[in-house]
Amino acid sequence: MRRPEIGGGMEQTRLTRPPMSRRAVARLVQAAGVLDILTAVVPHRPRMTATLDVIPVAGVLSARAATVVAGLLLVYLGAGLRRGKQRAWQVAAGLAAASIALHLLRDFSLVAAGLATALLIVLLATRDRFTALPEPRSRWRALTALIGFGSAGFVLGFIEIAIRANRLVGSPGVAAWAKESALGLIGFDGPVHFQHRFGADVVAYTTGACGLLAAGTALVLLLRPGSRRAQRPAESEERLRELLSRYGGSDSLSYFALRSDKSLIWSGNRAAVIAYRVVNGVSLAAGDPIGPASAWPEAIGAWLTDAERHGWTPAVLGCGNAAGKAYRKAGLDVVELGDEAIVETAAFSLDGRPMRGVRQAVGRMRRAGYHCRVVRQRDLGADELRAAIEAADAFRDGPVERGFSMALSRLGDPSDADCLLVLCYDEGERLRGLLQFVPWGADGLSLDLMRGDRTAENGLTELMVTAVLEAAPKLGVRRVSLNFAVLRSVFARAEELGAGPVLRLWHRLLRAASRLWQIESLYRSNAKYLPSWTPRYLCFPAARDLPRIALAALRAEAFLPEVTVPRLRGRQNADAEVAA
Structure with missing residues (x-):
């Protein structure tokens, strides 16, 4: 680089x-x-x-x-x-x-x-x-591991010698025992001799194994890919929101740059910014740079230089076509990752045969007494907002809050007053589901959070999505971004006449993966609203980096347990880093 x-x-x-x-x-x-x-x-x-x-x-x-x-x-x-x-x-x-x-x-x-x-x-x-900066804390972690495992090996060796004290040649003292155990850590024999070879081997193997474990663990920790703890001063947050107000309409993912675990790196004149997170040595950006397209190259240059300085692998998840060209011009390879489902609200209708399934689900829910309220967060009372936050936590599937590239991972923060909530109640006025949409410029919404009571009637999601699409024109919203469908084209093309054997095999593999990550179900749930599909891209330096990038992306999105993503809560302190 x-x-x-x-x-x-x-x-x-x-x-x-x-x-x-x-x-x-x-x-x-x-x-x-x-x-x-x-x-x-x-x-x-x-x-x-x-x-x-x-x-x-x-x-x-x-x-x-x-x-x-x-x-x-x-x-x-x-x-x-x-x-x-x-x-x-x-x-x-x-x-x-x-x-x-x-x-x-x-x-x-x-x-x-x-x-x-x-x-x-x-x-x-x-x-x-070879000038990439090391992880500052790795030296102390490596030293701790070296001392910890080394001390454990020394103590174990000393105890094993003590247990066999009556089977030693001569009468070596405690100092000799200690010397024997210490030398065993580096693979050498000491002054203690055993009457039987078995005893000597046990001590040698125990201390030697602990010594190798200490050295190997210390080295792995010493070379462990660095990370960056995010810190976002108030002036950077303010500048980011200013850019979002002017350029946030160009990308449906722009608002997610406000996630507290994303770092920010700016162009020299702070005209454009890239939001990213470092995960296991991968500097993972999401969406397009925020700002005028003319300032993108400088922001991309600052981000790539920062990655090179620290030895991180740069990668971009889910950027659009224009940003993909800018990243490719900067030297990254670009491949299609999937498609984003976007519904034009003026054209949406429940009429017609293609919408029959959605129409039936919505009708069934309404007959059962379910109804929705579509409201901006700022218009909710304190008690109503608190109830929504508690319901969102209760409806979450599992203890982990998933999301990175297309999720805000917070609800009810006062700084998100423009977010739109869809609250679905049953006939007893009990909250059974909710959606949160973040602003996409002045006339768009981007789906952030989708939660529902699994004991509710079937059709809850269809009712909530329909409610926001029907209310959108009155709210001045002309486009709504729904879920992202990974590798959507594979599922779509595999159903066409004449699909080849390679495509069918790829389709079967994706269907198998869908059992774990719901790839196909997300595509099907989006397709029922007849959206237009907008390609999203993955940018990376070289093909050999793809396995590392894939693992980093899965951890960032919390599909792997190593990552910890902020839980939804009413108020969240900003905690991300700015790299100027």
Whole structure:
């Protein structure tokens, strides 16, 4: 990824794949790791015999095991080196230096030691290409893990020696026991000798395993992808709302930039902003940049530069066509992710055969005494709003609040006074369902929250959606964005005459995935309102990054349990970070 170039009075950025030299170094390091593993697993016997004349067997075996570990770690470091992580370079250089000594200790392999030396020279020569900033807290987490597991291994080894105190050769003191346990953590024998080999092996394996666990865990934590805790000062929030009032109508997802867990990064003159969140080393933006399209390149450049500086993988979820072109011009690859269902309210009607299913569901609900109230949040009384918040929490399916790219994850915040609520009551005036729509410019609404009592009559959702579409013209709303349908075109085309075997296979796979993530049901629930479909896109640097991006997106949307998304509540403090 190149840094921005300044030209023509505007920052122009072109994202490329990591520089060939950096990518080549990562491959060399991984190849060296594989070589270390192979040479340790298949040692050269004559040289090993010669080494045993000057080095104890325990030392040779420890060097052999350490070489395997070093090789595995070098392979693991490849991904961090491709992203230019400074700490990955530091660890790789240290392991390359250690490999030189290990090859000599293990079987005096001059060829392997020479290759490790060459690798170290390459790493030193390319040091300036690995400058991505490390996670500030990872050093202390790694140190804590190293001390914690190391101490546990030391204590366990000491206890095992104490248990076998009557089976030791001679009478070594407690200090010797401690030395034996401590040396066992790094794979060496100490001054304590056992009458039976079994006891020595148990102590060696216990302390050695804990030592490897401590080192491996510490390294993983040291190289763990960084994150960014969001902080949103009042002036940034105010500027964002100003941009939304002027440019929020261009993208139905713009209002979701107000989520408290999204960071903001601005163009130099603060004319445009990108809302994003860092999840496991992926800088995940959602929707289009907010602001005039002429200012997008500078905001995109600032965001990409920030991602490069920290070694994060940039990705965009659900941007529109114009933004997709801007991101592609900046060097990201773009693929269609799915389609957004948009209903033009002036054309909506329950009449006609295609609307028969919705019409019947709405009629059945109305005959059962269900009715809806469509109201702006600012027009609700305090008690009514509190009841809506409590109902939303009660109706939620499970303890986790899902959503990131197309969800606000709060209800009743005073700053969201323009949000529209659809409250559905049964004949006993008990609240049985609600929808929340966020503003989409001055004349649009975008669906945010959909909750319903699962014990209510079938047709609750159809009644609430119909209520807002019928009330929209009086509210000055001409378009309503409903749910997003992932890979909608696959479901639509698979039903057409002549669909090929590849498409049918892809359709079957998606239907299987729908059992977990409701992909097909979301498409069907949208299609019944006869919307127009607007494509949404995924932007990413390279195909190899897609698995990481997919995991980050699933965690951000709370489909994986590692992520914690804010719960709905009446008042929510802003907590996101601004990167200028």
